[in-house]
Amino acid sequence: xxxxxxxxxxxxxxxxxxxxxxxxxxxxxxxxxxxxxxxxxxxxxxxxxxxxxxxxxxxxxxxxxxxxxxxxxxxxxxxxxxxxxxxxxxxxxxxxxxxxxxxxxxxxxxxxxxxxxxxxxxxxxxxxxxxxxxxxxxxxxxxxxxxxxxxxxxxxxxxxxxxxxxxxxxxxxxxxxxxxxx
Numbered sequence: 001x002x003x004x005x006x007x008x009x010x011x012x013x014x015x016x017x018x019x020x021x022x023x024x025x026x027x028x029x030x031x032x033x034x035x036x037x038x039x040x041x042x043x044x045x046x047x048x049x050x051x052x053x054x055x056x057x058x059x060x061x062x063x064x065x066x067x068x069x070x071x072x073x074x075x076x077x078x079x080x081x082x083x084x085x086x087x088x089x090x091x092x093x094x095x096x097x098x099x100x101x102x103x104x105x106x107x108x109x110x111x112x113x114x115x116x117x118x119x120x121x122x123x124x125x126x127x128x129x130x131x132x133x134x135x136x137x138x139x140x141x142x143x144x145x146x147x148x149x150x151x152x153x154x155x156x157x158x159x160x161x162x163x164x165x166x167x168x169x170x171x172x173x174x175x176x177x178x179x180x181x182x
Contacts, residue, residue, distance in 0.1 A: 001034045006100075008086050008093040010113035012038055013100065014072075018107055027107045029074060030132065040111065045072070047133040053122045056161030059129075060119015061152075061170070063087055063143040068114025070134040078127030079103035080120040081157050085145070085173075088115035089180050095173075097154055102129070117145055121156050144170035 004013040014034065018027035032042035053059060061083070063069075073082060082100045086093040100110050102120070112118050120129060144166060147154065151173035 001028060001031055003034065003038050006084075006098060006110075008084065008096055008098050008116075009091055011084065011098065011116075012040075012111035014038075014109040014111065016107050016109075029076075029107060029109060029130075030072065038111075040070075044070070044134045045132045046136055047131075049131045049133065050076070051129050051131075053127055053129070054162065055122055055125050056158050057122045058119060058147045058156065058160050058163055058167065060167065061085060061117040061145045061147055061149075061154075062119060063115070063117040063145075064135070064138075065141040065143055066138070067135065068116075070114045071112050071118070072109050072132040073102065073112060073118065073120075074107065074109040074130050075102035075104060076128045076130050077104050078122065078124035079105075080122055080127050080129055082110060082120045083118070083154055083156075084110070084112050085117040085152060085154075086115070087117050087143075087176065087180060088113075091115070095152075095177070097152055099154075117143070119147055121158060121160070123157065143176060145173050145176050146170045149173045 002015040035042040
């Protein structure tokens with residue numbers, strides 16, 4: 001498994017080597033020793049979650065207040081345009097975003113450090129996105145920013161077809177910045 005450093009501070013991309021033959025494929029999606037070698041505590045992850053979404057759907061941009069949450073994100077079926085935004089005041093990459101293609105071909109797994117916003121858009125008819133999270137969910141700590149906030153200027157590859165009520169009501173990047181920098 002190859003480890004690539006992301007362009008934003010603390011972000012890692014784990015790229016496995018799928019083994020393919022006439023039966024299909026086999027690949028590791030997580031390896032504790034590889035995570036530890038990259039500086040992560042593999043035993044700190046306490047929750048696994050999965051979502052299924054349809055073409056054009058955007059989920060996010062979501063984050064957590066308090067201590068934040070670190071997560072490993074991968075697309076088990078289909079493909080997503082995965083976007084992260086550094087929302088850590090004082091970080092050298094604060095306010096910057098980066099995008100990654102996560103799909104069921106490369107099986108890359110993105111490590112999103114605590115303090116980031118995260119979202120994705122589905123690029124295929126359906127996509128299953130899996131998350132391994134290092135803190136139990138506390139709804140009181142939920143943060144969200146509009147996916148189309150002009151202050152972030154994120155380029156989504158497709159027209160947006162579906163948003164949750166939460167994502168429609170999400171605040172602006174400037175509002176979150178003011179909240180974080182208090």
